[in-house]
Amino acid sequence: EAQVTQNPRYLITVTGKKLTVTCSQNMNHEYMSWYRQDPGLGLRQIYYSMNVEVTDKGDVPEGYKVSRKEKRNFPLILESPSPNQTSLYFCASHSDRSSYEQYFGPGTRLTVT
Amino acid sequence: AQTVTQSQPEMSVQEAETVTLSCTYDTSESDYYLFWYKQPPSRQMILVIRQEAYKQQNATENRFSVNFQKAAKSFSLKISDSQLGDAAMYFCAYRRWAGGTSYGKLTFGQGTILTVHP
Numbered sequence: 001e002a003q004v005t006q007n008p009r010y011l012i013t014v015t016g017k018k019l020t021v022t023c024s025q026n027m028n029h030e031y032m033s034w035y036r037q038d039p040g041l042g043l044r045q046i047y048y049s050m051n052v053e054v055t056d057k058g059d060v061p062e063g064y065k066v067s068r069k070e071k072r073n074f075p076l077i078l079e080s081p082s083p084n085q086t087s088l089y090f091c092a093s094h095s096d097r098s099s100y101e102q103y104f105g106p107g108t109r110l111t112v113t
Numbered sequence: 114a115q116t117v118t119q120s121q122p123e124m125s126v127q128e129a130e131t132v133t134l135s136c137t138y139d140t141s142e143s144d145y146y147l148f149w150y151k152q153p154p155s156r157q158m159i160l161v162i163r164q165e166a167y168k169q170q171n172a173t174e175n176r177f178s179v180n181f182q183k184a185a186k187s188f189s190l191k192i193s194d195s196q197l198g199d200a201a202m203y204f205c206a207y208r209r210w211a212g213g214t215s216y217g218k219l220t221f222g223q224g225t226i227l228t229v230h231p
Contacts, residue, residue: 033217033218033219035219035221040122040223041223042117042119042204042221042222042223042224043204043206043219043221044221045218045219048217048218058218088156090158092158092219094217100146100148100163100165100208101160102160102217102219104157104158106155106156106157107156107157107158109156
């Protein structure tokens with residue numbers, strides 16, 4: 001089954017404690033993105049990747065890091081989380097520039113206290 | 114930069130009735146995609162319908178149809194014969210055509226919560 005998986009689905013942590021949210025897709029997609037969803041703001045892109053070792057900032061990259069060492073994986077790293085990073089996070093992937101279909105992961109609910 | 118605006122934070126409809134969700138967008142480009150996504154309480158993002166800007170014909174998917182007004186930069190979603198399962202948050206989204214540096218980035222509106230009353 002074609003899918004994007006994220007782990008963990010729920011996470012409660014404290015300010016400053018480094019964490020990683022994993023994302024993996026099994027469709028051999030080149031393009032992957034991270035979005036955060038906040039009430040009244042919709043989803044906003046954090047980072048994206050066009051291929052292995054190629055990443056770039058989206059609209060709200062501050063406080064986040066990403067890496068793309070393998071084509072299937074695109075982890076999101078919060079090295080020093082703060083309460084304003086409490087949000088719902090989505091990973092998404094698609095196959096190429098012209099493909100309209102984006103596959104979303106199930107979301108990760110992060111709370112930073 | 115592209116922006117997408119959904120001016121209706123909440124909408125409600127009676128089961129079996131029709132409801133229209135509004136969306137406007139701003140772009141200087143001529144080629145792009147527009148989408149409506151559904152997010153039920155499970156939080157999964159589900160693609161409902163898409164529209165290519167070069168197509169004049171409005172897209173339709175079963176009970177879901179759009180009214181695409183390119184000149185007005187308007188993209189509304191009509192849900193006919195509403196069902197209880199249609200209750201969800203609905204997001205309008207924009208994506209530029211292939212090429213450039215956006216790499217498939219979706220720009221989302223703020224979302225509209227749809228309630229369906231039995």
